[in-house]
Amino acid sequence: MARIDELRLMTQVARMYYEQELRQPEIMKRLNLSQSTISRLLSRARESGIVRITVNVPSGTHPELEEALQERYRLKQCVVVESVDDEEQIIRELGEAAAFFVETTAGPGDVIGISSWSAALLAMVDAMHHGARGGARVLQILGGVGSPGAEVHATQLTRRLAHLLNGEATLLPAPGVVGSRKARDVLLEDRFVAEATRLFDQVTLALVGIGAVEPSRLLAESGNVFSKSELNTLGRHGAVGDICLHFFNEQGNPVATPLHDRVIGMSLEQLRRVGRVVGVAGGKRKTVAIKGALAGGWINILITDRNTAERLLKG
Amino acid sequence: MARIDELRLMTQVARMYYEQELRQPEIMKRLNLSQSTISRLLSRARESGIVRITVNVPSGTHPELEEALQERYRLKQCVVVESVDDEEQIIRELGEAAAFFVETTAGPGDVIGISSWSAALLAMVDAMHHGARGGARVLQILGGVGSPGAEVHATQLTRRLAHLLNGEATLLPAPGVVGSRKARDVLLEDRFVAEATRLFDQVTLALVGIGAVEPSRLLAESGNVFSKSELNTLGRHGAVGDICLHFFNEQGNPVATPLHDRVIGMSLEQLRRVGRVVGVAGGKRKTVAIKGALAGGWINILITDRNTAERLLKG
């Protein structure tokens, strides 16, 4: 009935509100309408399409992929960075994104567990600014990997992160893999090691790399922790990747091998109890590993690159 | 620095807020950000153009013209209806728009003055629905024009409006123009006339037609209130139009003629003290008259048609 007049009024109010940026109380005065009426007119204007709100996706960001991954793999959050040709560069991008993520979302209440050894996590620490909001405790949740020297690198990573966040570091002064279950049990009794492992179940935010089974360069360079035969065994059991040196297959199920008992670090089960587990990984080589991690639900936040994201959504 | 990451975050938050329609507290939980931060990210997303809000103007409405007229003539409000070929039809449109305007913006606190005689105001009352929000007092602010019969029409208009608004009517039982100043003074002493005129300065919303000097058909039909010579006199003084039978020239200045003292109704000065004075008029013939009314500031709300609006903006 009063169709056209209503439209006119809706339009007028919408323009005052959205274009002239007048507040509802002001419009109320000017048009002699109650604030309720204005609010209702505005919502009808939105419904009816008189007012259109669009979110323009800036190039280089991929919210659709992020949302699709979240949906598909029940993730809490997901960050997809732009892919570039150079794999090194992708790692840097991932690191920067991860750094930003941690800087913006980690607070003084958090206990951040960081799993050495991962190129992406290293890049993250490199990209991080100092003086973000302070005070998160940083905990090393995996022993150093490879030669004793590399072990030091691992603790350095933890230390640097703690320093950058103005927080306190708790180190795990032990190798990530030892020769036998027995050796591990002995090390777990070490005072400092025990101190770190006790904190495992207080972790609120875990940062983990995702390893591909085909040995990554870094692992290799760190001294070939795993022998050829060990890798073969893993391969025969269908292992596609690892988190904290705990391996899983493409479906995400843990692969039980003797290796399991030789790792000093958080177990997958412990990880699963953590509120936010952030996996940082990208690149073609890692796709299957990431898929396994996602399928097993071992991470609930993923930071990856566009191409990998697309591959993860295809299969 | 963190440029791209910021963009990503802004986009993500914007999508959650505007597309998924999550509230800020919900986003806060999901993204581990404070509500303040989310609010700030959203306003930056709007500023930076990631979020774009547009108001689509429905066809048949002309907010740009309305705003231009408001700006140019210092109006409180303005309504521009679509122009059609048929002048009768325009009057009906104006009436409907005016009816809607009164229905939506007049409340129980209002004292509505209505100036008979105007085809547009007649159309307004015809278009009005019963049962709008109630209780405004309706006051006739101009005597009946023309033959004693027409006088009755005028009071009917007032009565009908009052009835439609569930309000009380106060009539002005007198002719709009009498033969002499003396005759007017006598009539002003009439008890009922005096009752009405006493209310003039309590009017909060005046509804007036705008007359062109070239006698409108209605005036003519109502019995040629003004003689040829009177019209000539007005013409010689540059009168272009009238409100409540008070004439003004193109610049809006009142035209002082003996007619002035023979009118029974609100004066322009009284009208100027009213909070909202709504002029309802359109059509080519009336353009100059409307311009005068606007120039003189005798109305502060205008309801007109598109073509007239455009003409008013040209000169």
Added chain:
DNA sequence: GCCGCGCGTGAATCTTAATTCAAATGCGCA
């Protein structure tokens, strides 16, 4: 013709969002 029913309204209320404020920090500059 009278009685509910549903719609639409404004005032009050409650939710949501913006802003203020104080604290903490990096940075430029002496």
Added chain:
DNA sequence: TGCGCATTTGAATTAAGATTCACGCGCGGC
């Protein structure tokens, strides 16, 4: 190398906006 300056942040506060509620009304069924 220290000293403000300008940022940036979250908690608290204030402002703004959505919704609830009660009411009044027209309208259609009985």
